[in-house]
Amino acid sequence: MEQNETNNNYHRELRAYRKAMGTCSWCGKSKVEPGKSLCIRCKVICKERARARYQNLPIDKKSELLEKKRLSRLENKAKGICYMCSDPADEGYVLCPRHREYYKERYKRSRESE
Ligand SMILES: [Zn+2]
Ligand SMILES: [Zn+2]
Secondary structure, three states, rough: OOOHHHHHHHHHHHHHHHHOOOOOOOOOOOOOOOOOOOOOHHHHHHHHHHHHHOOOOOHHHHHHHHHHHHHHHHHHHHOOOOOOOOOOOOOOOOOOOOHHHHHHHHHHHHOOOO
16 A cells, blocks of 8 residues: 555656656657647557557446546536536537637548548
């Protein structure tokens, strides 16, 4: 238990240090864009892992997660903040202008690739 805590602290400090140095908080080698914590390569790995982890979940866990997502979405909508980043959302929208733009682009791209 205690060892775990030390470990966590160590990793947190390491991540903070790497962030301050502008290097990836995972591999510590690649430079990252300002404000980002993972390099492009690690970001892809991170996404893949999250997806694999999600796919390995039992079905009831999946629906639990979806329900949680749905609830936090509703909560943020009630507060008037973006459910992606918690920035203020535009009146009547669930997303901030930045994320609305992001999804618009993504939608456009997914249609183009068809
Ligand atoms: Zn990296
Ligand atoms: Zn946002």
